[in-house]
Amino acid sequence: MSEAMQVNQAAGLHNLFSTARTQTQQDELDAFHQAASLRPVVPRARTTRTIAVAGGKGGVGKTTVAVNLAMAMAMAGRDVMLLDADMGVANVDVQLGLNPSRHIGHLLEGKCTLQDLIIPAQHGLKVIPGGSGIRRLAKMVNGEHAAVIRAFDDLIQPPDVLVVDSAAGVADNVAMFAAASDDVVIVVCDELASLTDAYALIKILAHDFGVRRFHIVANMVRQASDAKKLYEKLARVCGRFLDVALDYMGMVPHDEWLRQAIRRQGAVVDLWPSSRAAMGFKQLAGAVDTWGKPAYPDLGRIAFFSGQSAPAAGW
Numbered sequence: 001m002s003e004a005m006q007v008n009q010a011a012g013l014h015n016l017f018s019t020a021r022t023q024t025q026q027d028e029l030d031a032f033h034q035a036a037s038l039r040p041v042v043p044r045a046r047t048t049r050t051i052a053v054a055g056g057k058g059g060v061g062k063t064t065v066a067v068n069l070a071m072a073m074a075m076a077g078r079d080v081m082l083l084d085a086d087m088g089v090a091n092v093d094v095q096l097g098l099n100p101s102r103h104i105g106h107l108l109e110g111k112c113t114l115q116d117l118i119i120p121a122q123h124g125l126k127v128i129p130g131g132s133g134i135r136r137l138a139k140m141v142n143g144e145h146a147a148v149i150r151a152f153d154d155l156i157q158p159p160d161v162l163v164v165d166s167a168a169g170v171a172d173n174v175a176m177f178a179a180a181s182d183d184v185v186i187v188v189c190d191e192l193a194s195l196t197d198a199y200a201l202i203k204i205l206a207h208d209f210g211v212r213r214f215h216i217v218a219n220m221v222r223q224a225s226d227a228k229k230l231y232e233k234l235a236r237v238c239g240r241f242l243d244v245a246l247d248y249m250g251m252v253p254h255d256e257w258l259r260q261a262i263r264r265q266g267a268v269v270d271l272w273p274s275s276r277a278a279m280g281f282k283q284l285a286g287a288v289d290t291w292g293k294p295a296y297p298d299l300g301r302i303a304f305f306s307g308q309s310a311p312a313a314g315w
Ligand SMILES: Nc1ncnc2c1ncn2[C@@H]1O[C@H](COP(=O)(O)OP(=O)(O)OP(=O)(O)O)[C@@H](O)[C@H]1O
Pocket: 055, 057, 058, 059, 060, 061, 062, 063, 064, 065, 086, 167, 168, 219, 220, 221, 252, 253, 254, 255, 256, 258, 259, 262, 277
């Protein structure tokens, strides 16, 4: 029986994504890995933890989780930066009521530095906008993703935490930002397509990029027992077919206050800190503190802040 059929049978999932690439895509990916090995490393004290928020399927709440996780950590006193890596259709700035005049496209064209792109949001959160409605950004090539990742080495003051809001899908560009991070958070909701897409993304990150550890967030669930069931379903399939470790990071309930917050263009953790959703996000932020030190970035792989040499202090 094929792997896809076995996965279907094991978890009641459907439609496993194919991970086949065209020759051009494979060439670009090889160039990306080669660029990583050519990168001169200039060590300095490593202070930043990088957390990618991904999920595969669109609409599962990646941006919502990234924004509120970042804001919750900023409210707890961390120096936090949020990169909107959903290039071309970015909407972190919309969710936070920001009005950026420049975006990643300007960085790639050499018209500004990464430092120039930083926009201050509430509680000292710093946002790097990804640019919206810009076709060229949605079609960035792999070398450009590597250039964005490397630009973080030149920040004057690296933050304590960088949260990366990933695009939907399982394309190499999504995987590259996740693979360049210390930790990968996978957001799932109670839909079969969400689980199959999460599995496909985890598989690509494990096989092609060597990522082994994933933190799972169940979003838009009714109660903790539903969240745990969702996690166990994904963990069972991954445990059977992939050499990866999953841990349960926490859950965010379905909460109308979240939609209200988006209408008000703010983060629910800031606007309604005692709502059920806000409590969930604060628990997610607390979970990060239990993760221990990030591993040293593998020198053969492009990583955010790879110019920093020692693991972050205080984690
Ligand atoms: N816990 C929740 N309760 C209620 N609504 C939610 C919750 N989480 C997310 N939503 C809503 O679901 C919608 C999709 O969320 P979001 O934009 O964060 O998803 P996404 O995965 O980033 O989507 P895309 O991949 O299209 O960028 C938004 O309208 C958001 O307000």
